Amino acid sequence: MPILTIFYIKLFINLGLTLGIVWTISKTDLFFKWQQENEKLVFGLGFVLLRLIPWIGIFLIINEDPRGDIPFFFYKAEAAKAGGFVYRDFWSYHAPLYAYIISIPVWIWHNSRAIVLFMVLMESGILWLTYQTYKKRSTRALQLAIIYLMLPAAFMYILVDGQEEVWFWGAALLIWRYTLKQTVNYEVGAGILYALALLTIKVTFIFLLPALLISVKKPVKMLLVMAAIGLPAVGFLYWQIGDLFLMPIQHTEQLMTPNLFSVSRPFVEMIFPIDEKKSTLINWIGLLFTVFIPAYFAFKARHKHVNQVLPGLFIACFVCMMIFQASAMGAYVIAYLMALLFEIIDIRKTWHVAVLLALNWLTVVQPFVWVYIKQPAYKSLVVFGDPSFLFEYILQILNVLCFLWILRETYRKVVLSENLRPA
Template sequence: MPILTVFYVKLILNLLLTITTVWVVSQSDLFARWQRNNDNLALAAGFILFRLLPWIGIFLVIGEDPRGDVPFFFYKAEAAKLGGFVYRDFWSYHAPLFAYIISLPLWLWHNSRAIVLLMVVIETLILWLTYRTYKPGKPHSLQLTYLYWLLPASFMYILVDGQEEVWFWGAALLMWRHTKRHPQDYEIGVGVIFSLALIMIKVTFVFLLFPLLIIVRKPLKLLLTMAVIGLPVLAFLYWQIGDLFLMPIQHTEQLMTPNLFSVMRPIVESFTTINEKNSPLLNWFGLVFTILIPSYLAYRSRHRPASETLPGLFVATFTCMMIFQASAPGAYLIAFLVTVVFELIDVKNPWHIGVLLALSWLTVVQPFVYVYNGQPSYLNFGMLGNPIYLFEYTLQLLNVACFFWILRQAYRHVVLSQLSSAP
């Protein structure tokens, strides 16, 4: 199917999903009743309607090939299945075990569609555990589950593009649940989970470590636990492949959109030239804010238990990454979208729902417009005289504005300990 046709289909799906989302938001009493009496049936029905049947329709009935990062996933999953050693025998920008994990479904069905199905299944497990965690304290948790399922961003990034960043929240969710079960002695368990996430998903998960060290009761115990697991892994990798295990860091050399640098580039370029050769310096600059702001939130809330602040700090951390890292793509939204829906959104506030829907539309439309028009780098404001460039640049600005709104919500939730009803 031509890429332009795919985009039009996505727009139609976005419209249908938006209409259904509005209906779900208006049915609070209905979903509250289902949550009390038939939540297992409602969850199963939602999974079938909004994940399984669309997957069957897209990949089996229509016969579309997976897009996004899935072809690259399939390349390294094939290599891993054949016994290749990560980083040495095949490229990977993920953690050492990621390629071997996504190769598992290929033993049953050697097709890239199997990887998308794996992503759908893991997302569903994470969403189910999120629902179970929030259910005792939120009578509208089932409604939030459906809201997440129907957001165009989650639908497109998981079901169509097979993105894996939602695994970040899966790891953070396990850590959060552990702090809730063991409020006095949780550092060893959290350290084990954190270390496994760094080995299995992506090195960028390490950003969460900095605010985490501020809110835990015994940070040294956490670090020692991680060292016991992580240092032998690093030693083994170095013994086998030398410094090739640093390959994921090379991914930061690519300049992505939308982020604060991409929208401020016309101003930055008036002082200095930025390209992929000197982009690491830019990312180091962004790294300061990616670490500093969530750490500041953690410091302001250090008197509160970790079990109360960890989800909000998780959102703040990866929202800052998307804002300040010049190499952060829009797909990273899926890392914290579940958490935003359950932790920061008031389903009765039209402004909150409006921002979620706007961000979902932006994350579908902006990447297509950007790529379809040659991935322009806005080196000066004169380029915005082109209406297409102006349109795409405006989409980036709106994206970044939505990220800042989410960061503000996270600040209110973590530091002020309450959600604001003001837009």
């Protein structure tokens, strides 16, 4: 199927999903009743209608091949299934256990479509656990869960492309739930969960650690627990493959869009010419802001219990990554989209809903346009003489403005609010 045809189909689906979201928002009383009486049935129907049936239609009936990162994931899963050693026998930009985890569905069905279904099931499990966590805090929790299933970015990037970034929120959610249950002496459990997450997903989950250490009561204790798990794992990897386990770090060197650097680059290039092959310094500068700003939020809210601020710190961390990391791309919004909807967005406020929908549409449209016009790097203002370049650049700016709005609202929630339970 031609790529433009696929894009137009995506736009049509996005429109249908958006109308569905508007309808769902208008039925608050109905969803409140369902939350009290039929939560499992409604959630299950949402999964079947908005995940399972579309997966069957796309990959079994239309017989489309998985796109995005799935071919690379399948390559890793096949190698892991065959007994290969990660980083030595096959490439991987994820944590050491990741390839072996995504090989599980391949054992059952040796097809890349199995990995997409696995990602959908993982996302749905994380959504159910998120709903279970928030339903005691909000009468709109079930309504939010169904809205999430209709968000265009989640629908496209997870159902169609099989992105795994929602696992970040799943890991943070497990830690948060543990601190909700264990309100004192929680550092050991949190440290174990965090260390396991670092061995399972991506090294970028480490970005959250400084802010989390500021928020917990006994940071040294948590670090020692993490070290007790992490150091033997690193030692084993070094013993087996030397420094090849540093492979995931190499993935941060490619310049992507949209982020603060990509929109400011035409002006930056006027002063400092950028060599894309030697862009590591740019990402290191972005890393400082990615780590410092959530840590600052944590410091300002240090009088609060970690279970009051952890979801907000998680959102701040990953939205900062998308703002300041020159290697960040639009798909990374999946990392915090679920948390954003449940923790920050107030569907009673028109502006909140407008930003949420704009972010989702931009996340779907901008990457396609950027790739379609040959991934331009805007090194001077001259390029804006081309209407297609100017249009795509405006989309990037709108994306970054959405990120900045999210960061501001997260600051208000973490630092300024008293974290009262939402209605």
